[in-house]
Amino acid sequence: MNTKTVALVTGASRGIGRGIALAFLAQGMTVHVTARTVTDAQASVHPQQEGSLDGLKAEAKDLPGELIVHVCDHADDTQTEAAVAAALRQSGQIDILVNNAWPGYENMVEGTDYTWERPFWEQPMWRWNAMIDVAMRTSFVASRAVAPGMVARKTGLIVNISFWAAQKHHGNAIYGIAKAATDKMASDFAHELRPHGVAAISLYPGLVRTEAVLRNAEYFDMSNSESPQFVGLAISALWADPNRLEKSGKVHVTAELAREYGFADIDGKKIVPASLGDF
Template sequence: MTAETKPLTGRIALVAGATRGAGRGIAVQLGAAGATVYVTGRTTRDKVSEVGRTTETIEETADLVTAAGGEGIAVPTDHLDVEQVRALIGRIDREQGRLDILVNDVWGGEHLLKFGEKTWENDLTGGLRMLELGVKTHAITSHTALPLLIRHAGGLLVEVTDGTAAYNSTRYRENLFYDLTKNAPIRMAFGLARELKEYGGTAVALTPGWLRSEQMLAGFGVTEANWRDATAKIPDFAVAESPVYVGRAVAALAADPDRERWTGQSLSSGQLAKEYGFTDADGSRPDAWGFIVAKETDPDVSADDYR
């Protein structure tokens, strides 16, 4: 491999929340570009998180990173535990002496989601847990990891969320706790971009489109191999994207010497695909958010026109 094909050789990345879904896709694609990637999460080969899935582990993610061409290092971490996060960052510092890419993808709150209920009808414990999982974890991780990230100029912070700033700012996500949880990372990227500027750092919020995560596929009763079968019941699923897509978006950002032009912005995988020219694993270039917005004014628009 050459520097052109593995442009992140020598870079050190932390993907917080890399057990499955977008986090796993991002970690693997950073590895494919040559990075050393620390992957964290609560589900290991010996322990299962509250999500309750035993089929994906951080060790498996690390193995996939290594198989893709990088070096994957699994570190079991609960990002709500400040001491565990401090130990994680301390380990990266001891072993590498630097951190170039920080991806905040911790979530794991899908099992708590309830739509169609008013806030006062919703479960308060579950709602507050969503805020812990999707906001507090990000704040703890950034607070602890950023001193290492700014040690060398050019660091990249990616806040992974659901929805762009343009979309979320004018639409309610039908659950107040979820709405707050997914808007907070956008604001975090906005604020941290200003704090990182003097250190030559870049902070962005990034959303995948309709993501074919392991949990999503299981919910539809399909696999990645036959995911299109789900469109028989839900035609709009035709615009769905694999985790490879958002992974390639982060890898492209990290490899771009001019990435600072994006700092503080809210981005989508489809938007960056058009900018950088990458595709999803099947060679398509889905634009889920473009499709979602278009469908609001034209119910007959075809998802196939946004691939």
């Protein structure tokens, strides 16, 4: 058995996934990551405009952990399964799975048309495909692939990245459906995994300073914003908690975990926990 903590973070070339990977690496973990975007040139023509596996490798090179990248298009189940199999083959185990892959924010503006906030009957069906057929399905497929090893070792943590849209309308019906399903998935996984000592949770970040948010910072109140790494710190703290099974099956907020476990953001800032009324 690998004595280092081994994590797999899906969708880690940019945004929250990248931050989680960097936080884990800073703590000395072995971190497997997946993404489609390999080079900065590919990133420049991506709808999100930036963020690549090559860029992540450059940023991670001086960190104490080990980064292992897997080029993976999660729209293809076989690629998701192959990435998990490769991680298990290389590291022998996966202790933490973070289901973060999320193409749902791509193309919020189509041409000059902001389609994100259209009513459900005017939503483009590709958005359902991105959020449900890719993001939700990937979370299930990846979890299904890692669970047997966790069950056999009687330890592990599955984290689904979610958001308050699961509990209230937040601009887009498909978004709410996807996030509500994300929470339910974590809850039901937890029920079935609990007898085997494996935890599953749903995690709500606050306003995270992703590349896309920073490009549009003038539209946000950034005063209580979180670094992408802050999300990783929350997961690490939960993993270090010997009583984490008590939190299994529930929704958790990053800043609430920070308050409970006593850690700050990477700049030393104490983040104020958000609540349903803030969104």
